Amino acid sequence: MRTWFLIALTDLFIAAVIGLLLRIMFLVELPFVRFRPWLHGHSHVALLGWLFLGVVVALLHDGGRGGLTRRSRNLFIGLQAAVVAMLLSFPAQSYGAVSITASTVHLALAYVVLAMVWRTSGEWPAAGSGRLVRWAIGFFVLSTVGILAIGPIIATGNQGKEIYYWAVQFFLHFQFNGWFWFAAMALGVRWAERQGFDLRIDPLTLALWVLSAIFTYALAIAWSEPHPGVFATVSVAVVLQVWAAWRTLRLLQRLQPVTRDRFPPAAKVLIGLALVSMALKVLVQASVAVPQVAVMALTIRHYVMGFIHMNTLGTMTALLLAYALVQGWMDTHRPMDRIGLGLLVAGIVLSELLLFVQGTFFWAGWGMIPGHYLHLVIASGLMPAGVALLLLGAVRRPATRTVAR
Secondary structure (H helix, E strand, O other): HHHHHHHOOOOOHHHHEEEEEEEEHHOOOOOOOOHHHHHHHHHHHHHHHHHHEEEHHHHHHHOOOOOOOOHHHHHHHHHHHHHHHHHHHHHHHHHHHHHHHHHHHHHHHHHHHHHHHHHHHHHOOOOOOOHHHHHHHHHHHHHHHHHHHHHHHOOOOOOHHHHHHHHHHHHHHHHHHHHHHHHHHHHHHHHHOOOOOOOOOOHHHHHHHHHHHHOHHHHHHHOOOHHHHHHHHHHHHHHHHHHHHHHHHHHHHHHHHHHHOOOOHHHHEEEEEEEHHHHHHHHHHOOOOOOOHHHHHOOHHHHHHHHHHHHHHHHEEEEEEEEHHOOOOOOOHHHHHHHHHHHEEEEEHHHHHHHHHHHHHHHHHHOOOOOHHHHHHHOOOOOOOHHHHHHHHHHOOOOOOOOOO
């Protein structure tokens, strides 16, 4: 399983390099890079290569209790082959025959892999992590309705219209607010269960999270349909989400005595980063219940990119790296791993600060911060450098003993 985690981490490195090239384009012309096709390559490798594969590896590994069969290994090979095909085809043709075929193959294989995760979760506590994993998988399947709808939308001549963007946002919304969000909670609850701690998210809190994930989709519609009913739905959704977050925070406070001595220091930092990102995500979505704030948040690109990266990097990447540290797949006692993690975390934090600060300058009418894009290039460059050091450190040594299962 460590090997497959490192393969997923390699996808993160590739996505980070492409992200850096896209930042450099704002400073100098890169003749071999076309922004939109390379952006598609970046997003697909990050979302499907790093995050999807990384989350599935962590769930199936289950702290060392699980493993891969020949069938599941072949499925992983197929998933990664599809990611490589997307990496090569999107920059060359954007959405074309090869890239669409590779995306379709990945989706079909993802269904099969998640069916395996579903069966595995049947052995976990039904009222704890097992239920959370199954909600996560359910939201993944729901999210793909948006992708499956794109073909008919294009065939009927509606590409570029509101319904097309609603379908894209449907996929992204339920990926981030459904699949990844519930998978993150499942990983945390499952860790507590392996430590002998009965951590259950009660039915009311779970219902609040589920309903808020569904209703906050109205945020994706609000920018093009600023109807009072849409904002009323958003208001209800954020109330439910804040209520769910408050109840979950009270539950997590019970874990403090358990976690104090069971994580290496670097893992504590990463988990702290993930929790802060999750809290900020809830607060940001709560703030856009105000129509004026919603228009600002959804039309200023720096805010949109900052929010997406807060979910993908601040929350999920931090959690997956913390899992790797706990399992001994990385070791911060070694300088290369320690420096690599430091560079990666610094790049994530600095990039987020730069995006949100510049977005605020745009909103206030203060214009561009001098040297902003150069600063973004420097901050973005820290991330592939950090991941490269982690990969180099991993291939130079075997896995170490698991710290805490």
